[in-house]
Amino acid sequence: QVQLVQSGAEVKKPGASVKVSCKASGYTFTSYGISWVRQAPGQGLEWMGWISAYNGNTNYAQKLQGRVTMTTDTSTSTAYMELRSLRSDDTAVYYCARTHTGSSGWYLDYWGQGTLVTVSS
Amino acid sequence: SYVLTQPPSVSVAPGQTARITCGGNNIGSKSVHWYQQKPGQAPVLVVYDDSDRPSGIPERFSGSNSGNTATLTISRVEAGDEADYYCQVWDSSSELGFGGGTKLTVL
Numbered sequence: 001q002v003q004l005v006q007s008g009a010e011v012k013k014p015g016a017s018v019k020v021s022c023k024a025s026g027y028t029f030t031s032y033g034i035s036w037v038r039q040a041p042g043q044g045l046e047w048m049g050w051i052s053a054y055n056g057n058t059n060y061a062q063k064l065q066g067r068v069t070m071t072t073d074t075s076t077s078t079a080y081m082e083l084r085s086l087r088s089d090d091t092a093v094y095y096c097a098r099t100h101t102g103s104s105g106w107y108l109d110y111w112g113q114g115t116l117v118t119v120s121s
Numbered sequence: 122s123y124v125l126t127q128p129p130s131v132s133v134a135p136g137q138t139a140r141i142t143c144g145g146n147n148i149g150s151k152s153v154h155w156y157q158q159k160p161g162q163a164p165v166l167v168v169y170d171d172s173d174r175p176s177g178i179p180e181r182f183s184g185s186n187s188g189n190t191a192t193l194t195i196s197r198v199e200a201g202d203e204a205d206y207y208c209q210v211w212d213s214s215s216e217l218g219f220g221g222g223t224k225l226t227v228l
Contacts, residue, residue, distance in 0.1 A: 035217065037164075045156075045164065045207055047217040061216055062122075095163055104170050105152035105211035111163040 002026040004034075004096050004112035011118045012086050019082040020115045021097030029058060029077035033099040034109055036070060036081045038092040039043045046092075050099055050106075086119045093117075123212040125220035132226040139195040141223045143208030146189060151210045153191040155184060158222075159204045167206075168193060194227070203227045 007021040021032060036048040049060035051070040056069050069082045079096055094115045097108035126144040133139040143153060153171050156164040166175050168184040171191065181196045195202055208220040 043218040044222045045158075045209075047219065049130050050217070059215055093164075098163075100169075105154070107152075107154040107166065107209065107215050108156075108164075108170045108176060109169070111165070114163050 001096065002110045004098065004110055006096060006112040006115045007085075008090050008092075009116040009118070011120065014087055014119055014121055015042075016086050016119075018086060019080055019086040020094050020096075020117070022079040022081075024053075024077045024079070024098070027098070029072075030074055033101055034070075034072070034079040035097045035099045035106075036068075037097060037108070037111075039095070040089070040092040048081070048094075050101075053079065069086050083117075085119075088119050089092060091117065091119045092113045122214055122216060123210065123218050125208055125210065125218060127206075127208060127220040127223045129221070130224045130226065132151045132228055133195075133198050133202060134228045135198055137198055139202070139225055141195075141206050141208075141225065143191040143193070143220050144189055145191075145210065147188055148210065149187045151184050151186075153184065154209045155193045156183075156207045156209065157202075157204045160199050160206065161190050164207065198227055199224075200227050 003024045030053045033052045035050045046112045051058045071080045096112040099108040155168040157167045158164040167182045171186040172184040183194045205222045207222045
């Protein structure tokens with residue numbers, strides 16, 4: 001069965017960076033991309049961007065351009081999301097999700113369990 | 122960016138039908154996807170491509186999309202359906218967007 005297992009909770013100071021991992025299993029990793037979605041406490045879902053596990057192409061949300069980098073390691077079927085220059089409003093649960101990309105549009109069919117990132121001085 | 126508008130809350134009695142709307146400019150020309158999120162859990166895809174259900178999702182969940190409104194319909198609502206529901210589209214500006222979410226309360 002498809003599983004996405006994320007790394008554990010992080011506490012960071014403002015200005016620092018965080019890197020979250022997402023290990024995939026149960027499917028051919030390079031056949032799908034991975035999106036990252038975050039959810040601030042009590043708020044809705046915010047798409048951060050996507051990376052192709054096939055060729056490493058990326059598509060970042062304009063709001064986060066310049067602060068976020070997404071990468072993959074196909075040898076371990078793991079995706080990574082690094083966010084830099086952290087601010088208090090980056091405090092959120094961060095999810096990875098397998099992404100269907102087709103002519104009918106993109107959607108997220110399997111999700112990781114989420115990683116809480118807390119930014120606090 | 123493309124704006125998706127959902128009602129903040131919908132309430133329904135058990136056994137009745139819940140309808141959750143997602144409004145957007147000419148949304149009928151886009152494919153709409155729906156997610157269910159229960160407290161403390163990751164979202165789960167319940168409808169994709171307007172009206173298709175992933176395996177394991179009950180037939181009680183259905184979707185439609187026309188004009189400026191997409192709708193998620195949950196028939197014979199159960200207590201376990203109480204959750205937040207989000208609609209989602211792929212925007213022509215090459216970004217994936219979510220509606221603000223609707224809290225479904227089962228009375």
